Amino acid sequence: KKRERNIRRMLKERLPGEIYSLLKSAGHQARDMGYQVYCVGGFVRDILLGRSNLDVDLVVEGDGIKFARALAEKLDARVREHQKFRTAVIICADGRKIDVATARLEYYEHPAALPMVELSSIKMDLYRRDFSINALAVHLNPQNMGRLVDFFGGQRDLKDKVIRVLHSLSFVEDPTRIVRAIRFEQRFGFRIGAQTEKLIKNALELNIFHQLSGSRIFHELQMIFEEDTPLPCLIRMENYGLLKHIHPMLKLSSNVKNILTETEKVINWFQLLYLEEKIDKWILYMLGLLNHINEVQAGIIMQRFNFSQKKTRHIFSLRSQINSAMSSISAWHQDQGKLSSLYFILNPLPLEGLLFLMARVQKEELRKYVSHYITHLRDIQPQISGRDLKKMGLTPGPEFGRILKELKAAQIDGVACDRQEQKEWVRQKIAEQSLQGGKEKRASGKN
Ligand code: ATP
Known part of the structure; x- marks a missing residue:
């Protein structure tokens, strides 16, 4: 017994x-x-x-x-x-x-x-x-x-240290277990047992992934993205031929691997610095996986995952925001632009977009600028408020927002740092504007 x-x-x-x-x-x-x-x-x-x-x-x-x-x-x-x-x-x-x-x-x-x-x-x-x-x-x-x-x-x-199923129909019953097997194997440093591995291969030959709902596949993939090191899991999935079972275009080319490696590094860097701030890691990994895939195919892949319209649109809009930020930031760097211009290039991007951008830019200097934005510029707030502006004689309206934006730029560029300097800066602005008086209105935002 x-x-x-x-x-x-x-x-x-x-x-x-x-x-x-x-x-x-x-x-x-x-x-x-x-x-x-x-x-x-x-x-x-x-x-x-x-x-x-x-x-x-x-x-x-x-x-x-x-x-x-x-x-x-x-x-x-x-x-x-x-x-x-x-x-x-x-x-x-x-x-x-x-x-x-x-x-x-x-x-x-x-x-x-x-x-x-x-x-x-x-x-x-x-x-x-x-x-x-x-x-x-x-x-x-x-x-x-x-x-x-x-x-x-x-x-x-x-x-x-072995991952083993309990019976031979296990993967046929529930193909998501294949992804789970890989996830646990990599997380614990175990290995999938020989018999279990055979069952995985048999199940894949039966093409069981085709019948599986996209949401269930993506759910398991998302769990992988939540692991500390998703990349080894994805590599294992690719080696089993699992990625191409999900969609033929899903491949870990060396480009994609590089991007995912950088993505992993950036996520770790960020999470160490900001323990409290939550990021949607899956968004970064999806952007990485889809990076070299065109709109049409990317759309098909997201459809396979049963993404909602909203989710799909979000990924697409991030992709284009990141692309335009990439070229703007290169141009900015070449022109030796002001720090405030960097701020306004990156400001529209949500955190996931910023982090992916950081993973994607190849030049180390550019990456440093993005990280500087995340660690220093992103939270900058002027030291004076709308109420202060009112007290200084301005009437609330679109003008308000414009001045505050310019003030922020001045603050970022080190022209008006503390409250006192900022008040002074605003006073000067008001004076300049009243000088201009009723003359033709020039955009006050540039320089
Ligand atoms: P984690 O640490 O990732 O949360 P977990 O083992 O707690 O790991 P859950 O996904 O929370 O994983 O599942 C809880 C339990 O339910 C598992 O330990 C397993 O026994 C069972 N289970 C989960 N998913 C499946 C599945 N697809 N098929 C069979 N059993 C499952």
Whole structure:
């Protein structure tokens, strides 16, 4: 008989106190209701790997929704219920979310899950999961607290660093698992097992990707873009022929690889500097992947991904904004333009556009200017406000905006830095303008 492993002590040592006590509460609650409760999936995998993961996933043998309601009451939390799937999310006061699922036999009436009746519900629940390392559970009921449930050799595969599916139809059942296999392999430095690799190749030969909805493919791709180093995943996808299964034009030419490498560097640079500021990484990687592809084909690819019109338009508009910024900034550099002109070239670009521009410009000096814009110029605000202008005798109107814009330029160019200098600058401006009086109106914006 297999020796059972109990990881209660590990849970206590590795988890933040409040999560450990949450697991205990869940166990007590289940016992009181005559249910069994387990934590499962990535949460368990990451505890064993010693990686931080605060997304608690619970599976209940019993009524998951009733259980979630009762546990939420105990924790003073809210519940969102999904009757159709018999799942619920407990939303704690601090914003933490706990997923609760119901383990039920009827749920798995699928050809791949054969000897159904012989299996306990937690076993069935684990059997429908993607890989052995994600199919581990820990029993939480007080009597068994910490007992590791490992029906499919997950512990061994964690030790051997292998990604392995649970049965041979796994990828046919759900082709997105191919992308997931690659993602986990690269994230953990594991390798896809030999048999699993064969199954991937077979599945691809069956052309299963064609039937897969674009949104599901893109969802998995987006998860890859969220990894620390998406490029090795994309390379692996290309080597399996996966990218061209998605669309024949999706290729990692050396140009694209270079751009994606730079993109990765720029993202890391930015995230180190601005921990709090969120960026949509997928936008940058999409721009990179589509960089050498023309409008028409890029449109087809985005259609394949089921992008909404809005999303597609956003990518296209970024592409053209970036292109024109590229040429403007080169010209600006050649003409040795003022810093304020750089500001107005880059100002229309959203952050993702700026970062991609930084990855794309080849000249180091140009890249420095973009990074200078991001770190220094982007947040510059004049030291005086519209109210100050009013006090100085100006009437609100289009003139206001123009003066403030010019003032910003002056500030960026170091002509009027502090509040005092800026007030002085405005006074002078007003004087100049009244001198000009009713004469022909010249655009005051240039120089
Ligand atoms: P991550 O750290 O990326 O969040 P995770 O393992 O928690 O990894 P999720 O996508 O949140 O990944 O999925 C949670 C669990 O649900 C997985 O551990 C796995 O057991 C199961 N799962 C997710 N997607 C699939 C799938 N396509 N097929 C089978 N099981 C899946």
